[in-house]
Amino acid sequence: MYYWLRRARGGGVIIGATLVFSAIAVSELILMLVNCLPAGSQAIIATVISAAQFPAQHIAKRTSNPFQLVKNNEPQSAYSLKASIRNKRLLASSALGVAALGLTVGLLRGYPNGQPIAFDSASRIAYMLVTVVICMAIVLICLSGRTGFMTTSIWIMLLCLACLAITSFAAFPDSLSIGAIFATSLNALTVGYCYYLTIEFMTHGWRDPYYYAFSGWIVYFVTRAFARIVLSHITPLNSNTELTLAIMADAVVASALIIFVRFLNDAKTPAQELPNVQTSPLQKAVALSSPEEQSAIASLREDSFAAGIAALKKQYQLSERETEVISLYAQGHTQKKIASELFITPGTVHEHIRHVYTKTGLHSRQQILDFIHEQ
Known part of the structure; x- marks a missing residue:
């Protein structure tokens, strides 16, 4: 579940609400159907659905992230202000x-x-209907x-x-x-x-x-x-x-x-931003990151940045993975951070960056940024 939540970040109110409450509505329908089956069949279906997480994640990694799917002027937070x-x-x-x-x-x-409290058939159906109707109402209102x-x-x-x-x-x-x-x-x-x-x-x-x-x-x-x-x-x-x-x-x-x-x-009262403090060794030990590292998601939404990345990919025929890596690299991510974001090794990230430098003739992060901003 954490993987899917993490993947959905940056998508805005519509993407977040649609993903979460649609998934709950669908899961309630599946649970209702499974409850009508014998216990042995329920166990088999539960095993199959659990195992399906792995191919689903594999497919998801090869598709666009949610924040790349929509371009709109909706508020970027449930609380209106970031x-x-x-x-x-x-x-x-x-x-x-x-x-x-x-x-x-x-x-x-x-x-x-x-x-x-034991449910009979009528109360189980009533619970499913209440949950699904409310979930879909939330999704429709947001859409x-x-x-x-x-x-x-x-x-x-x-x-x-x-x-x-x-x-x-x-x-x-x-x-x-x-x-x-x-x-x-x-x-x-x-x-x-x-x-x-x-x-x-x-x-x-x-x-x-x-x-x-x-x-x-x-x-x-x-x-x-x-x-x-x-x-x-x-x-x-x-x-x-x-x-x-x-x-x-x-x-x-x-x-x-x-x-x-x-x-x-x-x-x-206007919200106060958190102070920009350096990450301490203790924070690094528990995997906490700084505000600058989290700003990458917001930057990716900017049309100018997206257009520059698209132009770089088209002009130098970069692969999908090279484009993902260089996009995060251009925003200031370390190679270790990029590896964590894309679920690959730091060595693989280094090789992708080296290939991009070779293909483009650019030799630094700043030169890549200059190319993007000129587009």
């Missing part, structure tokens, strides 16, 4: 908001005693150009699902599967929203992409698991449904307050 998303306070508040919602989801999915929808509306949608689940559990204590429909949909959509935020922070953040992917995984899934474990083993909770419902409602309110107070503060 500077805002590079604000540490926004990162912290997003993490706290997601953690609070993760706590709610963990309690909802384990209500009332930490054990899973219609209303990219500002991503800022707060999806978060409101998640909070409404949480409220529906809590209310359903309270209103239908003898039919817990009704509340479980909304709780399970909330879980799937929250996962999608976390993945979408991960893409946004990967694109505009100041740290290494995998930092955001791993941090997002910890913030949501660990808090969700913690809540489920507590509900299973703490007697005052699993024996007092009113207390459990109250704690879930408190967590929803806390999540809403954390996120929306942050939004209001960002709206009232």
